[in-house]
Amino acid sequence: MPHTPQPTIELGVNIDHIATLRQARGTPYPDLLEAASLVEQAGAQAITIHLREDRRHIQDKDVYDIRKQCQGRMNLELAATDEMVGIACDVIPDDACVVPEKREELTTEGGLDVIGQFKRIKEATTRLAVQGIRVSLFIEPDIEQIRRVPDIGAPVIELHTGTYANASGDQQLRELERIKDATDFARDLGIQVNAGHGLDYANTAAIAAIAEIRELNIGHSIVSRAIFVGIHRATRQMLEIINEARGVK
Numbered sequence: 454m455p456h457t458p459q460p461t462i463e464l465g466v467n468i469d470h471i472a473t474l475r476q477a478r479g480t481p482y483p484d485l486l487e488a489a490s491l492v493e494q495a496g497a498q499a500i501t502i503h504l505r506e507d508r509r510h511i512q513d514k515d516v517y518d519i520r521k522q523c524q525g526r527m528n529l530e531l532a533a534t535d536e537m538v539g540i541a542c543d544v545i546p547d548d549a550c551v552v553p554e555k556r557e558e559l560t561t562e563g564g565l566d567v568i569g570q571f572k573r574i575k576e577a578t579t580r581l582a583v584q585g586i587r588v589s590l591f592i593e594p595d596i597e598q599i600r601r602v603p604d605i606g607a608p609v610i611e612l613h614t615g616t617y618a619n620a621s622g623d624q625q626l627r628e629l630e631r632i633k634d635a636t637d638f639a640r641d642l643g644i645q646v647n648a649g650h651g652l653d654y655a656n657t658a659a660i661a662a663i664a665e666i667r668e669l670n671i672g673h674s675i676v677s678r679a680i681f682v683g684i685h686r687a688t689r690q691m692l693e694i695i696n697e698a699r700g701v702k
Contacts, residue, residue: 486518578607
């Protein structure tokens with residue numbers, strides 16, 4: 454029987470924490486544009502950045518500069534606020550991933566409450582879509598949340614993998630099954646499934662092996678690895694992991 458190739462999987466590299474290092478001293482380095490270029494040269498298909506309301510790492514100028522330089526796709530993570538949606542509609546990234554955001558959090562904690570914040574998320578999604586921006590919703594692998602996504606009009610979801618990444622043993626296996634079930638449910642609704650948060654060089658393969666997941670967005674672990682091997686090699690090593698998990702040579 455001939456081998457049926459699995460759907461391709463792509464890697465978006467989140468470079469926020471390179472900006473975190475720059476902002477720590479207020480210096481012009483490390484250069485975010487150089488980092489984005491090296492990540493693309495290494496083979497990543499997308500550059501992901503999160504313009505937070507508190508501007509703790511990515512700055513407005515970074516968003517515009519990366520949009521001009523980016524050779525592949527630009528994925529802009531943003532809260533569903535008038536300010537952030539307005540910036541996105543001016544910049545026109547390829548993708549906009551709507552995420553929850555709290556000022557006191559260290560990083561994004563959990564997924565959007567699509568049910569409880571339906572109106573606000575739908576309004577943001579509609580504004581972005583009118584500009585030709587593909588909208589993704591960052592949500593938990595929860596069937597009831599996913600069920601409302603078609604009503605909002607977003608063609609893509611990004612499953613929050615943080616609970617899986619922070620678990621171990623049987624609990625991690627249960628979380629993996631939850632992600633698989635959520636992926637199957639979203640696929641049957643015609644929704645593209647991406648995934649990300651907390652993924653590293655040890656736990657990514659199991660997620661990448663889920664055939665219907667089309668993109669992984671990974672940042673902190675790649676930037677951390679880059680301290681020792683450089684951003685180009687760190688990106689290549691992650692690509693090797695996800696491609697091997699997918700059976701791509």
